[in-house]
Amino acid sequence: MPTPPIHVVGGGLAGSEAAWQLAERGHDVLLHEMRGVRGTAAHKTDRLAELVCSNTFKSTETSNAHGLLKAEMRVLGSVVLESADAARVPGGSALTVDRDVFSSGVHDRVTSHPRVTVVREEVVALPSPGIIATGPLTSDALAEAVRERLGMSSLAFYDAIAPIVARDSIDDAIVFRASRYGKETMDGAGDDGAYLNCPFTREQYESFIDALTEADQHHGHEFDEVPYFEGCMPAEEMAKRGRETLRFGPMKPVGLRDPRTGHEAYAILQLRQEDRAGRMWNLVGFQTRLRIPEQQRVFRLIPGLENAEFLRYGSIHRNSYINSPASLTPHLSLRDDPATLFAGQLTGVEGYTESTATGLVAGVNLSRILNGKPPVIPPPTTMLGALYRYLREADPAHFQPMNANFGLVDDLPSRVKDKRIKREKLAERALADMAAWWDDVR
Ligand SMILES: Cc1cc2nc3c(=O)[nH]c(=O)nc-3n(C[C@H](O)[C@H](O)[C@H](O)COP(=O)(O)OP(=O)(O)OC[C@H]3O[C@@H](n4cnc5c(N)ncnc54)[C@H](O)[C@@H]3O)c2cc1C
Numbered sequence: 001m002p003t004p005p006i007h008v009v010g011g012g013l014a015g016s017e018a019a020w021q022l023a024e025r026g027h028d029v030l031l032h033e034m035r036g037v038r039g040t041a042a043h044k045t046d047r048l049a050e051l052v053c054s055n056t057f058k059s060t061e062t063s064n065a066h067g068l069l070k071a072e073m074r075v076l077g078s079v080v081l082e083s084a085d086a087a088r089v090p091g092g093s094a095l096t097v098d099r100d101v102f103s104s105g106v107h108d109r110v111t112s113h114p115r116v117t118v119v120r121e122e123v124v125a126l127p128s129p130g131i132i133a134t135g136p137l138t139s140d141a142l143a144e145a146v147r148e149r150l151g152m153s154s155l156a157f158y159d160a161i162a163p164i165v166a167r168d169s170i171d172d173a174i175v176f177r178a179s180r181y182g183k184e185t186m187d188g189a190g191d192d193g194a195y196l197n198c199p200f201t202r203e204q205y206e207s208f209i210d211a212l213t214e215a216d217q218h219h220g221h222e223f224d225e226v227p228y229f230e231g232c233m234p235a236e237e238m239a240k241r242g243r244e245t246l247r248f249g250p251m252k253p254v255g256l257r258d259p260r261t262g263h264e265a266y267a268i269l270q271l272r273q274e275d276r277a278g279r280m281w282n283l284v285g286f287q288t289r290l291r292i293p294e295q296q297r298v299f300r301l302i303p304g305l306e307n308a309e310f311l312r313y314g315s316i317h318r319n320s321y322i323n324s325p326a327s328l329t330p331h332l333s334l335r336d337d338p339a340t341l342f343a344g345q346l347t348g349v350e351g352y353t354e355s356t357a358t359g360l361v362a363g364v365n366l367s368r369i370l371n372g373k374p375p376v377i378p379p380p381t382t383m384l385g386a387l388y389r390y391l392r393e394a395d396p397a398h399f400q401p402m403n404a405n406f407g408l409v410d411d412l413p414s415r416v417k418d419k420r421i422k423r424e425k426l427a428e429r430a431l432a433d434m435a436a437w438w439d440d441v442r
Helices: 013-024 065-076 079-086 099-111 140-150 202-214 235-241 292-299 352-370 383-393 419-441
Strands: 006-009 029-033 056-059 094-097 116-120 130-132 155-161 164-166 176-178 195-200 267-273 280-283 310-312 315-322 337-342
Touching: 006 013, 013 029, 013 079, 013 099, 013 116, 013 130, 013 352, 056 065, 056 352, 065 079, 065 352, 065 383, 065 419, 079 094, 079 099, 079 352, 094 099, 099 116, 130 352, 140 155, 140 315, 195 202, 202 235, 202 292, 292 310, 337 352, 352 383, 383 419
Parallel strands: 006 029, 006 130, 029 116, 130 337
Antiparallel strands: 056 094, 155 315, 164 280, 164 310, 176 195, 195 267, 267 280
16 A cells, blocks of 8 residues: 655755655655745745855864764765765865755755655645654744644744853852852752852953943844843843843842852852753853854853853844753654654754754654654764753753754763863764664664
8 A cells, every 4th residue: 555645844954854864765755845935034045955044064073063963964874964065165174065056966866856746835734744844934824833733832933042151161169059049959959059150249240241242243134133022132232231230130149149258249140050961051141142252252251161161152043943842752753643753943953964963863763653663862972862862851941942062962981181082082982872873773
């Protein structure tokens, strides 16, 4: 009996990869892409896998988190990555591409696959079996359908991301652990409280405010202008509204006694734990539009963060994304239908490579499910598996999109002090584990 076709919604990076993986596994795929009949605010062509902004897939070095993720995807066989390799232009150690050659490459390969049919239409309902990979600019009607199915608070339309720094780059001689009035506690944090606190003297606060208000901001596309509402106001915007605004807002020092001085500091910036293992710490209330070099310069003025290693930078974008830990299964499907999966930026990953990678795994998993096998996720020693773990286990109350970074990955069994050597060892283990996993599940 012929099997019904599978619907992949969204012919972007994730959807193109997912459709290819399914087709290569013998499934007939209807790939629904609305561009051609309805545009988005950022895409300019109707080709599959258009890059909406920069033309780089970032580093190729495996000691870099993005480089490692790509190396893992090469083990799995990614059509998007192969097309990126074929479109490469000089970019040092980064995989930089000619965007037209790249998207034409993906477009031609996917559309000429005998098992893929591209349908130009806006999908407005959730398919089963199917994969929804409609990205950060998911059309309103489909976003509404997702919200109806998952709950109103399950889908955000903007992200307002604060930077995240690595725990082992925070100076413990300055930062102290405490909870405001002894009330901010968390499982596993002990009596000392859940937050790390960076104490400012008056002079430090004044210089910080000067730097923050004078720093260079990123000006996004017009459609990307976010209406600032409570909880998403950029820190630099707050600082511009008045020199004391932050000190009476996210930087208020009340109820936090610095054990070294025995007093309240003039201002405090709090860091909140982002992951279970406590390797990633978020600058509370510091969502920002500062340019990346400015974030490095300004946020390293924070006492205790002078040598901060940024695992992700702050940003504020228009971005539709699902609160995956609150709403989806570990393989990113509906909880009441394992054959309706989500992939790409919509799931709360961030970036070209990350989006593509979840498309690949979604294709593999839907094929397995249709063949009566359980879905699979790479181990958390790999960058891709660690991203999936984040989507599964992050705190739903503070869930924010995430890019590949080493803070997500399981630590090595023994401590390695040298950062470069540590990353090389992590990468070596990740690639070996990915190869073994793939041999098992492919
Ligand atoms: C303006 C902007 C700039 C970005 N810049 C970068 C960057 O420089 N580097 C980086 O790594 N990441 C960037 N990102 C983040 C992200 O990596 C990209 O958006 C990436 O394209 C996401 O891949 P995706 O497959 O999830 O979504 P997309 O590539 O956007 O693909 C989704 C597709 O679904 C289609 N679609 C939407 N709704 C429907 C519907 N109802 N029915 C049918 N089709 C539909 C869209 O037309 C689109 O083709 C940017 C995001 C935005 C919005």
